[in-house]
Amino acid sequence: MEDRDGVVELVAQQFVQESMQVALEQFKYHLNSLGLLEALGTHPGSFRALFVDSIKPPTARDLIKVTYSIPGCNRRCLENDTICHWFNCLAEVQDGECPPLTVAMVLELLLGQRWCHPLGLRTP
Structure with missing residues (x-):
């Protein structure tokens, strides 16, 4: 134990390797x-461009997935304001209006990593 x-x-790695081997x-x-x-x-x-996607720097839209409260609720107005400010702030960073701050630096501050994983953001 x-x-x-x-x-x-080890068992999970072996399972993934064997299943990928056939594919x-x-x-080939x-x-x-x-x-x-x-x-x-x-x-x-x-052939690299055909098989390997280049890692792109994250954009402001990559960082935030919004789950709003129900429409008409008091919190919804506050959420709209907050999200609007976040997107504006991240857009300014992304457009280079806040040097030397970058979207990667904001991502590292929030999540502890400077890039977006291909399968989505993962928190540490």
């Missing part, structure tokens, strides 16, 4: 059938 977390992590083999097979596998191995930089 002392090493339970480590065992669970990877199929992907189809690339080979098109004659692209060898070209990919020879000139990997030429």
Whole structure:
């Protein structure tokens, strides 16, 4: 029981690796059938843009997902004001109007990380 977390992590990694192995083999097979596998191995930089998405700096809209109170409630007006100010502030930072502050710095202050994970924001 002392090493339970480590065992669970190893089992999860093994499961993911095995399930991805079949997909990877199929992907390689189809690339080979098109004659692209060898070209990919020879000139990997030429194909990078097709397979790897560049990490883009976060935008103000990436940082906030609003869950409002029901319409007509007193809190809704306050929420609208607050969100409006947040978006204005983040837009100014994003447009470079608040040097040297950047959106990445705001993100790091709020969440402890400077970039948005591809699957969405994750708090530490």
